[in-house]
Amino acid sequence: MIRKYLLPALAVLGLGFAVLTVVNGSKTIPPAQPFVDPAAPPFKSSVAGTGIVEANTENIAIGTLIPGVVSEIYVSVGSKVNAGDPLFKLDDRDLKAQLAVRQSALHVANSSVKVAKASLSDLKNQLFLAESITDKRAISTEELDRRRYAVQIAKAKLAQAKSDVVSAKAQIEETEMNLDRIIVRAPVDGKILQLKIHPGEFAPTGITQTPLILLGNVEPLNIRVDVDENDAWRVCADTPAIAFLRGNREIRANLKFIRFEPYVVPKKSLTGDSIERVDTRVLQVIFSIEQTGLPIFAGQQMDVYIEAPDSIQSH
Secondary structure, three states: OHHHHHHHHHHHHHHHHHHHHHHHHOOOOOOOOOOOOOOOOOOOOEEEEEEEEEEOOOOEEEOOOOOEEEEEEOOOOOOEEOOOOEEEEEOOHHHHHHHHHHHHHHHHHHHHHHHHHHHHHHHHHHHHHHHHOOOHHHOOHHHHHHHHHHHHHHHHHHHHHHHHHHHHHHHHHHHHHHHHHOEEEOOOOEEEEEEOOOOOOEEOOOOOOOOOEEEEOOOOEEEEEEEEOOOHHHOOOOOOEEEEEOOEEEEEEEEEEEEEOOOOEEEEOOOOOOOOOEEEEEEEEEEEEOOOOOOOOOOOEEEEEEEOOOOOOOO
């Protein structure tokens, strides 16, 4: 008897579970509330865009012309530097040894010039004495020609010795230039935003995925705003713009128009992936943050509103 009612009971329970699942699944899930309320547009009509805070020189990725192992670091994150200040130095032992060898070669070349000059003076004196003999029978024509040729050979040796001096000096200048190059210096006044190289690490040449040092002038900060290409026609130069810091809409900054980037570029969604997804194309507008002392840092995102008309009348 139990088996007779077991299967129908299980079927009823399964049907009831399926109905309950469908009912629960059909309920509308309320949208998640944002952690922070978004900023409200401050203008009656405006264009909104996402802005990235950056240095007014743009963020400069510092590299090195010569690869090598870092021996000294002269700055730290947050350090203020002037153009020409040293940032870091590569190991210079091989170049110093090369410089010593080339300086010795220059000393030898200078000595060779002195010897060549003395030899030329001696041969010139012998030729002068030979040509001063009035009795042509006292010296043969062959001997006189031999002395003339000896003077010409001595002149050529002196010229070669002088060329060796010039070459040795050029090699020393090359080594001294390389010694100066291994000290990487700041190209502009600015602030160290990132420091990703340490003593003992190898510094490669060329473009690296992570800059060795990121440098920029942050007084004042700039903000690069992506404006959708569909709204680009509405943005005009010298129009008011306000930026709100993400995470705290109470922190706002008035913006001063600097320039348009004249080339419309693909927009990249800031997903954090190594390969970003291209959504659309955007016009990049550069503004300067007028206020100072705000807790705003390079690399932060801000919500930017640019006052703009709904339509532009053509004439």
